[in-house]
Amino acid sequence: MDAILLQILNGLDKGSAYALIALGLTLIFGTLGVVNFAHGALFMIGAFCAVTLQRIFTISRTTVDESRTDFLGNPMEVDTPYLEIWFGPEFGAALIDWSVPLAILFAIPVMLLIGWIMERGLIKHFYKRPHADQILVTFGLAIVLQEIIKYFYGANPIPTPAPSAFAGSFDFGAALGFDPMTIIYPYWRLIYFAFAGLVIAGVFCFLQFTTFGMVVRAGMADRETVGLLGINIDKRFTIMFGIAAAVAGLAGVMYTPINSPNYHMGMDFLVLSFVVVVVGGMGSLPGAVLAGFLLGILESFASMNEIKSIIPGIDQIIIYLIAIVILLTRPRGLMGRKGVMED
Amino acid sequence: MLGLDRKDTGLLAVVAILALFAPFILNPFPQGSELAQFNAGYPDLMQRFVIFGIFAIGFNLLFGLTGYLSFGHAAFLGVGSYAAVWMFKLLSMNVIPAILLSIAVAGLFSVVIGYISLRRSGIYFSILTLAFAQMSFNLAYSVLTPITNGETGLQLSLDDPRVLDGGGVATSLPLTNFFGIEMRATETLNLGPWAFQFNAGYYLCAILLLVTFYISIRIFRSPFGLMLRAVKSNQQRLSYTGLSTRPYTLAVFVISGMYAGLAGGLLASMDPLAGAERMQWTASGEVVIMTILGGAGTLIGPVLGAGVIKYFENIFSKINEGVLHGWFGALPDGLENAIVWVLARFTGEGWHLTLGLLFMAIIIFLPGGLVEGGRRSRALFRRRGRRGGAAEEDAAKQRAARPAE
Numbered sequence: 185m186d187a188i189l190l191q192i193l194n195g196l197d198k199g200s201a202y203a204l205i206a207l208g209l210t211l212i213f214g215t216l217g218v219v220n221f222a223h224g225a226l227f228m229i230g231a232f233c234a235v236t237l238q239r240i241f242t243i244s245r246t247t248v249d250e251s252r253t254d255f256l257g258n259p260m261e262v263d264t265p266y267l268e269i270w271f272g273p274e275f276g277a278a279l280i281d282w283s284v285p286l287a288i289l290f291a292i293p294v295m296l297l298i299g300w301i302m303e304r305g306l307i308k309h310f311y312k313r314p315h316a317d318q319i320l321v322t323f324g325l326a327i328v329l330q331e332i333i334k335y336f337y338g339a340n341p342i343p344t345p346a347p348s349a350f351a352g353s354f355d356f357g358a359a360l361g362f363d364p365m366t367i368i369y370p371y372w373r374l375i376y377f378a379f380a381g382l383v384i385a386g387v388f389c390f391l392q393f394t395t396f397g398m399v400v401r402a403g404m405a406d407r408e409t410v411g412l413l414g415i416n417i418d419k420r421f422t423i424m425f426g427i428a429a430a431v432a433g434l435a436g437v438m439y440t441p442i443n444s445p446n447y448h449m450g451m452d453f454l455v456l457s458f459v460v461v462v463v464g465g466m467g468s469l470p471g472a473v474l475a476g477f478l479l480g481i482l483e484s485f486a487s488m489n490e491i492k493s494i495i496p497g498i499d500q501i502i503i504y505l506i507a508i509v510i511l512l513t514r515p516r517g518l519m520g521r522k523g524v525m526e527d
Numbered sequence: 528m529l530g531l532d533r534k535d536t537g538l539l540a541v542v543a544i545l546a547l548f549a550p551f552i553l554n555p556f557p558q559g560s561e562l563a564q565f566n567a568g569y570p571d572l573m574q575r576f577v578i579f580g581i582f583a584i585g586f587n588l589l590f591g592l593t594g595y596l597s598f599g600h601a602a603f604l605g606v607g608s609y610a611a612v613w614m615f616k617l618l619s620m621n622v623i624p625a626i627l628l629s630i631a632v633a634g635l636f637s638v639v640i641g642y643i644s645l646r647r648s649g650i651y652f653s654i655l656t657l658a659f660a661q662m663s664f665n666l667a668y669s670v671l672t673p674i675t676n677g678e679t680g681l682q683l684s685l686d687d688p689r690v691l692d693g694g695g696v697a698t699s700l701p702l703t704n705f706f707g708i709e710m711r712a713t714e715t716l717n718l719g720p721w722a723f724q725f726n727a728g729y730y731l732c733a734i735l736l737l738v739t740f741y742i743s744i745r746i747f748r749s750p751f752g753l754m755l756r757a758v759k760s761n762q763q764r765l766s767y768t769g770l771s772t773r774p775y776t777l778a779v780f781v782i783s784g785m786y787a788g789l790a791g792g793l794l795a796s797m798d799p800l801a802g803a804e805r806m807q808w809t810a811s812g813e814v815v816i817m818t819i820l821g822g823a824g825t826l827i828g829p830v831l832g833a834g835v836i837k838y839f840e841n842i843f844s845k846i847n848e849g850v851l852h853g854w855f856g857a858l859p860d861g862l863e864n865a866i867v868w869v870l871a872r873f874t875g876e877g878w879h880l881t882l883g884l885l886f887m888a889i890i891i892f893l894p895g896g897l898v899e900g901g902r903r904s905r906a907l908f909r910r911r912g913r914r915g916g917a918a919e920e921d922a923a924k925q926r927a928a929r930p931a932e
Contacts, residue, residue: 219650306891309891313894315649315650316594316596317890317894319596319650319653320815320819320886320890321887321890321891323812323815323886324816324883324884324886324887324890325883325887327879327880327882327883327886328880328883328884328887330879330883331877331879331880331883332880335872335877335880451809455657455661455808458654458657459654459658462651462654466650496670497665497666497669497670497671500662500665500666500668500669500670501662501665501666504658504659504661504662504665505662507654507655507658508643508655508658508659511647511651511654511655512643512646512647515647515651
């Protein structure tokens with residue numbers, strides 16, 4: 185029982201990332217009908233928003249402290265971040281410590297802007313082109329974005345720690361009455377899961393309970409009719425593209441303490457999140473979320489030693505295997521709408 | 528000739544001349560001069576031009592003719608490489624059995640993958656092939672380590688059996704050969720300051736390129752090729768006429784997989800090792816880029832695209848800041864530094880960026896690739912040459928009046 189619980193928990197954080205990326209992907213597909221291969225790159229850019237903010241926060245003034253010496257006997261140079269100079273050492277240090285959560289505030293406008301530029305500048309011209317062209321041009325864009333990030337931040341992963349308040353692990357075993365120390369789970373992963381839930385709920389509420397969301401849903405169902413009613417649906421779809429970019433970006437920001445960001449993390453996630461979208465059903469938002477969590481959890485179950493000893497290597501291929509089975513037996517995915525991209 | 532019409536014979540002849548005289552053509556600059564770094568006529572790179580040319584020709588048979596965009600083609604190349612290295616280990620260092628086995632194994636593998644993937648079309652087909660390729664890649668890295676030697680990659684070792692070569696423990700690693708001619712053998716011809724290298728392995732690859740190119744022309748011009756184009760333009764209508772398209776698409780998928788297997792086998796023949804990274808999806812992406820860059824659906828396009836990309840990868844990436852400073856040394860310092868700084872972002876380490884931008888530009892402005900670009904510019908020049916600027920406007924008007932094709 186406790187082993188099963190542990191695997192479910194382990195699957196949740198990866199599943200959350202899959203679900204968030206897949207949600208954005210399917211949002212773009214459902215509204216604009218575009219297959220966006222650059223979505224992984226947006227996830228990566230979000231992660232680098234956190235890195236950037238951390239770097240901005242730690243811009244320091246170098247002073248020479250005569251009272252201390254380094255190992256060569258010279259007076260030691262001390263770096264003091266400006267934040268600590270301006271806001272006092274305690275508050276300044278706390279700000280730096282909390283740079284990853286604070287990066288959320290930084291990432292939202294940045295990602296909305298990037299999404300808007302991408303849609304207006306490039307994707308707009310590809311609505312009437314075949315899907316293959318859309319895949320290819322966004323694939324090219326992903327390479328370009330990746331290289332730009334690589335130029336500015338280098339090729340190595342950059343550690344971006346979570347706030348020290350969340351550094352430890354939570355002992356689920358003790359809390360739920362199993363043996364203590366059997367199910368331990370880092371706090372930050374719990375935060376990530378909760379955060380993903382919040383973002384997903386936010387997007388659904390936005391679509392379900394606002395007039396804007398209602399119009400967007402109408403546009404997804406029948407774009408032409410909405411346009412005929414005198415509503416500028418293109419503008420709203422552009423905003424939705426920005427929101428999808430922001431969702432991917434937020435997923436990236438919060439993922440940085442779990443895995444240190446590097447320039448190709450986007451590509452690594454992209455392939456999997458496409459599989460997730462397909463399993464969930466093209467254009468179905470609940471399907472994307474469900475499939476994201478499902479595949480994340482299944483992946484972590486498959487990496488259990490007991491299962492690996494029955495079917496060796498299953499942990500490496502389970503996601504793809506499921507995708508193949510789903511695509512062949514249920515063409516429109518778990519929750520896909522009838523008639524959307526079924527051929 | 529050979530069942531081709533005059534135009535195709537001409538095309539084949541051009542490719543033959545290019546391939547056979549490549550050591551001259553790719554080495555236009557004398558040894559030791561400033562521009563010698565742009566010479567691409569060394570054996571290793573020439574082999575890559577030709578091998579990836581074969582790979583791209585095969586990919587183009589599938590994508591160019593039927594429009595099925597496979598994102599997992601590198602899997603066949605990887606399987607071919609593994610098969611070839613196993614042949615070297617077990618049977619003989621002769622490349623012929625290795626290449627034959629790599630084609631056969633890749634063919635079998637593509638029958639399985641194609642049979643399943645071709646049930647769906649469009650983006651689902653892309654994702655299915657991608658999923659299969661990633662599965663093969665992950666398995667090659669983990670469980671299949673006894674066959675693939677995991678991360679290290681499959682290599683020759685001194686105590687391989689090599690049944691036909693007499694077996695026994697060798698004192699040094701044997702070399703791949705073609706009935707005694709070593710693949711590494713290179714003759715250098717010195718003509719004044721020029722040095723031209725003729726490599727046995729390259730010529731083997733070049734001859735196979737010509738054969739595969741010829742086969743691809745025949746497929747393009749055959750009734751079978753016509754059927755595949757029909758699949759691309761309207762598969763539904765084709766099914767409504769009572770025709771099952773599945774055998775045709777499966778056949779071309781397998782042929783295309785065998786081309787990839789051949790390329791993989793050749794890669795291993797030139798340098799007998801095989802690694803899983805050859806199967807990764809970025810490798811599949813590369814062949815997609817090659818084909819599109821050159822011109823999907825054209826005969827010569829994929830070869831061109833493969834050449835351009837491999838040239839970029841090997842030559843463009845060598846231009847670092849030092850080289851750039853050498854070029855612009857005559858300019859005033861400030862200007863020199865500015866220009867070098869900007870160019871250095873796109874060359875050397877940054878060549879991937881250039882590649883990405885180039886690829887995007889091609890997709891946006893020239894969906895037909897370099898071949899279409901060449902065609903357009905030729906049409907432009909011809910019109911200019913004949914009647915001057917006034918005709919140009921006429922033609923523009925005509926073009927505007929004609930409905931888009």
